[in-house]
Amino acid sequence: MNFFENIRVAFRGLKSNKLRSALTMLGIIIGVGAVIVMVAIGQGAKASVTNQIQGLGSNLIMVSPGRSNTGGVRGGAGSMSNISMDDVSAIQTNADAVQAVAPVANTQAQVVLGSQNTATQIIGTTPSYAQVRNQPVAMGRFISDKDLKDNAKVAVVGTTVVQDLMGSANANIVGQIIKINRVPFQVIGVLQSKGSSGANNNDDQIIVPLTTAQTRLIGNKSVRTVYVEAKSSDQMNTAYVEIEQILRHRHKLTSSAADDFSITSQTDILSTAEGVTQSLTLLLSGIAAISLLVGGIGIMNIMLVSVTERTREIGIRKAIGAKRRTIMFQFLIEAVVLSALGGLLGILFGFGGSSLLNRFAGMTSQMSASSVVMAFIFSAAIGIIFGVFPAQKASKLDPIEALRYE
Amino acid sequence: MIKLTNIVKIYKTGDIELRALDGVDLSVDKGEFVAIMGPSGSGKSTAMNILGCLDKASAGEYFLDDLKISEASDNQLAEIRNRKIGFVFQSFNLLPRTSALENVELPMLYSGVGARERKEKALKALSAVGLADRVHHKPNELSGGQQQRVAIARSLVNNPLIIMADEPTGNLDSKSSTEIMSIFQQLNEMGISVILVTHEPDIAKFSKRIVHFKDGLIDSDEIVRNRSIAQGARLNLELTNRVEAAGR
Numbered sequence: 001m002n003f004f005e006n007i008r009v010a011f012r013g014l015k016s017n018k019l020r021s022a023l024t025m026l027g028i029i030i031g032v033g034a035v036i037v038m039v040a041i042g043q044g045a046k047a048s049v050t051n052q053i054q055g056l057g058s059n060l061i062m063v064s065p066g067r068s069n070t071g072g073v074r075g076g077a078g079s080m081s082n083i084s085m086d087d088v089s090a091i092q093t094n095a096d097a098v099q100a101v102a103p104v105a106n107t108q109a110q111v112v113l114g115s116q117n118t119a120t121q122i123i124g125t126t127p128s129y130a131q132v133r134n135q136p137v138a139m140g141r142f143i144s145d146k147d148l149k150d151n152a153k154v155a156v157v158g159t160t161v162v163q164d165l166m167g168s169a170n171a172n173i174v175g176q177i178i179k180i181n182r183v184p185f186q187v188i189g190v191l192q193s194k195g196s197s198g199a200n201n202n203d204d205q206i207i208v209p210l211t212t213a214q215t216r217l218i219g220n221k222s223v224r225t226v227y228v229e230a231k232s233s234d235q236m237n238t239a240y241v242e243i244e245q246i247l248r249h250r251h252k253l254t255s256s257a258a259d260d261f262s263i264t265s266q267t268d269i270l271s272t273a274e275g276v277t278q279s280l281t282l283l284l285s286g287i288a289a290i291s292l293l294v295g296g297i298g299i300m301n302i303m304l305v306s307v308t309e310r311t312r313e314i315g316i317r318k319a320i321g322a323k324r325r326t327i328m329f330q331f332l333i334e335a336v337v338l339s340a341l342g343g344l345l346g347i348l349f350g351f352g353g354s355s356l357l358n359r360f361a362g363m364t365s366q367m368s369a370s371s372v373v374m375a376f377i378f379s380a381a382i383g384i385i386f387g388v389f390p391a392q393k394a395s396k397l398d399p400i401e402a403l404r405y406e
Numbered sequence: 407m408i409k410l411t412n413i414v415k416i417y418k419t420g421d422i423e424l425r426a427l428d429g430v431d432l433s434v435d436k437g438e439f440v441a442i443m444g445p446s447g448s449g450k451s452t453a454m455n456i457l458g459c460l461d462k463a464s465a466g467e468y469f470l471d472d473l474k475i476s477e478a479s480d481n482q483l484a485e486i487r488n489r490k491i492g493f494v495f496q497s498f499n500l501l502p503r504t505s506a507l508e509n510v511e512l513p514m515l516y517s518g519v520g521a522r523e524r525k526e527k528a529l530k531a532l533s534a535v536g537l538a539d540r541v542h543h544k545p546n547e548l549s550g551g552q553q554q555r556v557a558i559a560r561s562l563v564n565n566p567l568i569i570m571a572d573e574p575t576g577n578l579d580s581k582s583s584t585e586i587m588s589i590f591q592q593l594n595e596m597g598i599s600v601i602l603v604t605h606e607p608d609i610a611k612f613s614k615r616i617v618h619f620k621d622g623l624i625d626s627d628e629i630v631r632n633r634s635i636a637q638g639a640r641l642n643l644e645l646t647n648r649v650e651a652a653g654r
Contacts, residue, residue, distance in 0.1 A: 005515060016503050316499045319460060320560070321488020321516040323481050399460050403499065 006326075010333040013306075024302045025342035027295030028382070032346025032375045033353055034288035040354040040365035042281025048364050049273045053266060055194055055202075057134040059099070059230040061239055063091075063247070065222075066260040081222030082251065082260055088226055090246050095228075097239035102129035102227040105210060107218050111161065112179040118164035121205040122180060124213020132229045135207075140174040140189030148209045153216070155185040159193045160204035169193075180206065183216050236265055285371075289378075295342070296382035303335050303390035314394050315402025328395035335387025336380055343379030347372055407567065407599065408434040408457065413466035415452050415622075426452040427463070428622035434601065436567070439594045441610035441630075442603045444619030451572070453619065454603045458491055458570040459483045471567055488517050492561025496573035498553040500545040506532060506556045507541040513564045531559035535589060536639050551582030558589055568599040575609050587612040588638025612636055 014021040065082050088103045105124040110117060129135065130142045137156060147154050155178060163169040165178065177184050185208060194202040214221050230239035240263055247261055307314070314327055322330075350372070354365040415427040427449045434440055444450040455461040456468065459475055462483075468475040471490060478486065487493075500509045510528040519527070532541050535555040545553055554574060561569050571590065575583035591612060594600050602613055610616050611634040618625040 002518075005521075012504075312499070313501055316501060317512070317516075318484065319458075319487060319493050319499070320513045321484050321564075323484040323516075325481075326516065400455055403460075403495070 006329050006333050007337065009330055010337045013310075013330070013334050014337060017306075020302060021338060024298055025338055025345065027298040028292065028339050028342025028379050029295075029346040029349055031288065031292030031295040032343045032379050033349030034291050035285055035375045035378075036347060036350025036367065036371055037353040037357070037365065038284035038288045039281060039371040040350070040367045041357070041363060042277060042284055043368055043371075044363060044365040045280060046274060046277035047366055049277055050270065053270050053273060055134065056266060057132050057227065057229060058266075059233050059236055059239075060132065060266040061228040061230060061236065061243065062264045063226040063228060063243060064224065064262055064264075066262060081220070081224075083223045083226060083247075085221065085223065087247060087250055088223060090250055091226065091228060091243055094246050095239060095242035097230050097235035097242055099229045099231045100128040100132050101229075102126055102132040103210060103223040104129070104225045104227060105213050105218055105222060106224050107213070109181045109206075109217060111165065111206065112182075113165040113173075113176060116165045116167075118161060120158075120161055120164075122213060122217055123205055123207045124210040124217070125207060126210055129207065129227065132227045135194070135202075136192050137189040138192040139172070140187070142189055143207060143209050148211055151211045151215060152209055153183065153185045153212055154188045154209065155180065156189040156191055156207040157187055158191045158201075158203040158205045160201060161206055162190060180208070181217055233267075236267055240265055292375075292378065292382065295379075296339070296386040299335055299338055299383060300386035300390060302338075303331060303387055304393070306334070307331060307390050307394040310394075311397060311402045311405040314397050315399050315405065318397070318399035319403060324395040327397075328391045331391035331394045332384065332387045335391065336383035339383030339387075340376070340380045343376045346379065347376060350375070407436045407471055408432070409467075409469040410457075411467040413453075413456060413463045413468060415449075415456065415461070416464045425622050427456070429466070430622070430624055432617065432624065432627075434568075434599060436599055437594070437597055439590070439600045439612075439614040440602065441613035441616045442601065442619065443605060443607075443610055443616055444625070445605075448619040448625075449622040450603055450619040452622075454570060454572055454601070457601060458493060459487050484516075488513055489564055490567045492558075492564070492566035492569040494554065494557050494561050494569060494571040494574045496576040498545070498550070498557050498577070500553055500556055500560075502545060505542050505544055506537060506548065506559075509545070509556055510560045510563055513560060517564055527563050528559070531563045532556070534562070534641055535559045549582070550578050551585055554578060554582070554586050555589070558586070558593075562593070566598065568601060569593065571600065571602045573604055574602065575604070575606070583609065584636045585638045587634075588636035589641055591636055592641040608634070 063083065085103065088101055091098060092101045102125050107122050108119060109122045110119050123129075126148055127143055127145055130137070138159075140156070142156055143154060146152070157173060157178075159169045162171060162173050166173055173187050174189060176187050178187055179185070191203065191205075191207070208217070228239065228243060230236045243263055244259065248259065251260055253260065317327060351367065354367055357363045357365050410430055410432040413427050413430045414425065417424040417426055430449070430453060442450045442453060452461070456463050459470070459478075463476060466476065470486065473486065475483070475486065501512065507525070507528050510531055511524045514524040514527065529538070529541060532538060535558055537552060537555055537559065540548060540552060545556070548556065569590070574586055578586065587609065590600050590602070600613070602609070604610050611630060613630060614633060615627070615629055617627045
């Protein structure tokens with residue numbers, strides 16, 4: 001009896017009990033569907049988090065001052081102001097693996113245009129910020145070296161600020177004079193919208209020259225953060241070490257002293273975030289895999305019932321000349337057909353489920369080919385694993401007793 | 407063709423030993439028509455199971471067509487049942503929810519006959535037993551006599567040397583019984599040996615030889631003198647079957 005005839009016989013067996021077969025398959029359908037949807041959600045979360053982190057800029061390293069410690073009272077990270085502009089230029093000139101450096105001094109300020117006002121984040125920085133933070137302008141121009149040298153009162157605004165001050169994000173604000181903490185600034189450009197990353201709205205900010213911010217808005221020469229772009233992703237570590245050495249040397253730290261600044265690289269953030277989404281994916285697919293396992297046990301259960309119910313049929317087949325192997329294959333193939341068919345339908349369900357999530361729940365789920373293939377192979381394997389025992393039971397039946405079975 | 411020598415069959419349930427067969431010697435030649443009779447518990451069913459290669463004897467030798475059945479493996483027994491023996495049971499034992507045609511095709515499925523040839527032979531066998539117009543009926547749509555004829559067609563398709571019939575008329579009325587016995591007699595005339603287990607003397611009269619079992623032993627073994635000849639429809643079995651049987 002060849003393979004195809006075996007499959008035909010298996011289909012006939014399943015067809016003769018359609019409802020039961022469908023319900024048994026449902027376990028596998030739900031299991032496989034769940035695995036696929038859950039993995040898709042995990043992948044989607046990972047992709048969007050990665051995307052947001054990449055959006056910060058590429059090959060980014062952030063340097064910030066250490067915690068202050070005045071008379072035993074510890075301040076928060078960045079509460080010290082021990083990174084000077086000289087440190088920044090030292091990093092710029094001495095670190096070989098560094099492409100560009102953008103120091104930032106920021107503050108919160110009230111912004112007024114005519115009768116409208118808003119409170120937003122003011123970022124004082126240098127022209128390289130546009131490159132380092134991957135922040136191009138949509139309209140007008142970014143701040144220039146000349147603006148920096150001249151202490152020019154010019155500002156590049158985010159789209160949320162435009163929305164707040166003009167009533168529409170698309171209104172032309174370039175050329176208008178806005179007042180930041182009562183200091184008039186001319187708007188020279190609008191930042192391209194980047195959307196928010198977490199609680200941080202990248203569009204709700206105003207960029208002004210660092211020098212202007214320090215003298216007019218903040219009142220001291222401190223630098224809050226230095227954004228550094230490494231030359232390539234391979235040189236991230238080199239850049240990290242170089243920056244650390246330069247700062248330690250300039251801050252005259254002894255070899256036993258701890259850093260009085262902190263350096264965070266984008267890869268750190270990325271790997272942390274990836275770790276989180278990875279465990280999320282594992283958790284979700286673990287739960288889904290359990291439901292697949294339960295589906296497999298359902299198959300075994302039904303196959304055992306089926307073997308008992310069809311004892312007489314097995315007896316007839318054996319009397320007529322079916323060998324043990326043939327009977328074994330018949331029932332094994334039935335189990336595999338059940339689980340593989342369930343797997344296929346589950347994949348369809350997974351497709352449907354994740355596109356529904358994308359459309360209606362606003363989630364970004366990503367189907368991956370590997371999860372589809374894995375789920376299918378896994379479900380077929382479950383058919384074999386849970387089908388072997390009932391099939392063996394069937395094949396070992398004694399023909400005489402099986403024929404006598406009522 | 408069949409030779410049983412000192413066959414013993416012991417069933418053990420716990421500590422109790424039941425000697426169902428206690429040293430049976432029997433030989434059946436090609437073309438014989440033997441009825442096995444005896445009260446229940448006499449060992450006739452056990453003998454039938456052993457003759458039909460469904461069960462193995464505890465001791466003794468069994469040769470079928472020069473093959474030593476008493477030493478065959480399970481797989482070899484399955485093959486022998488498939489190719490040399492045709493079974494007909496009291497309760498018909500057709501696969502439920504399966505058409506007459508597919509039921510008859512079943513033995514050929516296990517002997518590896520191709521789909522087209524299978525269908526052709528099954529149709530021939532079904533028309534031989536007068537069921538050409540019932541091939542697509544399922545067992546529950548057929549009368550008892552018709553179901554038994556499907557079972558006979560099934561037992562014939564692999565050109566068996568011997569047909570083992572276990573109370574084939576037990577579930578049938580007398581008219582259908584006569585029809586079935588007529589088919590057996592005609593098959594026997596074509597050269598197929600028939601071994602029949604029955605407890606009805608009237609049915610046994612259709613055979614040529616009656617073997618009586620009692621307490622696991624053969625009690626009597628005699629030729630039927632005034633044999634009944636069953637009047638039934640002529641069996642329309644084509645010669646090809648016999649030619650193939652002879653050419654084996």
